[in-house]
Amino acid sequence: MNKKPLILGIETSCDETAASIITEDEYNKPKILSNIVSSQVEIHKEFGGVVPELAARSHMEKIDLIVKKAINDSGRKLSDIDAIASTAGPGLVVCLSVGLSFGKSLALSLDKPFIAVNHLEGHALSPKLNSKLDYPYLLLLISGGHSQFLSVENLGEYKRLGTTIDDALGEAFDKTAKILGVEFPGGPQIEILALKGNPNKFQLPKPIFHKGGCNLSFAGLKTAILKISKSIKSDQDRYDLAASFQKTIEEILYKKTLIAIEEFKKNNLTNNNNFVVAGGVAANKKIREMLVNLCKTVNFNPIFPPKELCGDNAAMIAMVGLEKFKFKKFDKLNFPAKPRWPLDENALFMKGAGVKL
Ligand code: KG4
Numbered sequence: 001m002n003k004k005p006l007i008l009g010i011e012t013s014c015d016e017t018a019a020s021i022i023t024e025d026e027y028n029k030p031k032i033l034s035n036i037v038s039s040q041v042e043i044h045k046e047f048g049g050v051v052p053e054l055a056a057r058s059h060m061e062k063i064d065l066i067v068k069k070a071i072n073d074s075g076r077k078l079s080d081i082d083a084i085a086s087t088a089g090p091g092l093v094v095c096l097s098v099g100l101s102f103g104k105s106l107a108l109s110l111d112k113p114f115i116a117v118n119h120l121e122g123h124a125l126s127p128k129l130n131s132k133l134d135y136p137y138l139l140l141l142i143s144g145g146h147s148q149f150l151s152v153e154n155l156g157e158y159k160r161l162g163t164t165i166d167d168a169l170g171e172a173f174d175k176t177a178k179i180l181g182v183e184f185p186g187g188p189q190i191e192i193l194a195l196k197g198n199p200n201k202f203q204l205p206k207p208i209f210h211k212g213g214c215n216l217s218f219a220g221l222k223t224a225i226l227k228i229s230k231s232i233k234s235d236q237d238r239y240d241l242a243a244s245f246q247k248t249i250e251e252i253l254y255k256k257t258l259i260a261i262e263e264f265k266k267n268n269l270t271n272n273n274n275f276v277v278a279g280g281v282a283a284n285k286k287i288r289e290m291l292v293n294l295c296k297t298v299n300f301n302p303i304f305p306p307k308e309l310c311g312d313n314a315a316m317i318a319m320v321g322l323e324k325f326k327f328k329k330f331d332k333l334n335f336p337a338k339p340r341w342p343l344d345e346n347a348l349f350m351k352g353a354g355v356k357l
């Protein structure tokens, strides 16, 4: 049997210091040998958001320990590693630089190939860690910094079908949580509060619901929630507002996903009908259920990464590394950190005043 590639993935783009070792089994299916994620939530909690300098300092303090632990837990040796894949963007430049420099140094000292990974491509390929998934497929990427519909045509080949023109969906969850007095990071808590509330109590806006194709907009929601929050008095009101927010998001995603599926079908020359939902917000149970039901009506196959692989992790970075390794897509050691690095480089920048829908 040929030796299966052993890939080390490193992720430090925001507030998780993560390292993972993956390989393939005898059927060429990816196999996670270790997946270590160290969250910095406790550090950033008191500031209500991620403080880049503190995040970078914490990455520096922990990176070698986390990588050592990933190697130990994998049961393999450092010298067995075939390639090192580090996130190079997008993200906070001071944070990216830590994992990127660490990965490059390790590659240089071991004389092994280095692979620079786009964090968003990590989310896009994360379901491949558990499911067989052929190109092309439709992707809804919903995280703290991005919200996009993409046609994933091949490794490294993306066509953006729609994007948010303002806030990302995770950001909308986090801002709503802050307004409702929930501690950072509040997104996952909103889902829990919403279970206790009446989703029909408050009417919230659905920006660009009837225009803009499958582009998205969430900033108006935050403003409406801020206004309503000034007049709410009881905990029940808070639950009702959380439930109304969750329901509005589901309605927006339902409508926009139907449009994205139509767009995807127009350009898709194969019979593939997989719909992948990835990124931190893909952990939201109600959004998952709604999208599973939607897929039944249009004969698409919904695919979600397991919850522990929805948020930031290094197994998904190693997954991109594994695919690139097979095609010998290696990078030079002067590959820069890229704070902005869109998956579809040809897509128009859609944020700010003057955006035409
Ligand atoms: O993918 P991710 O871990 O980091 C980025 O690349 O941004 O996504 C984090 C985002 C945060 O905004 C967080 O509040 C949101 O995902 N999130 C959720 C849930 N779990 C995480 N939002 C809604 N419901 C959840 N269950």
Ligand code: ZN
Binding pocket: 119, 123, 143, 144, 279, 280, 311, 312
């Ligand atoms: Zn992410």
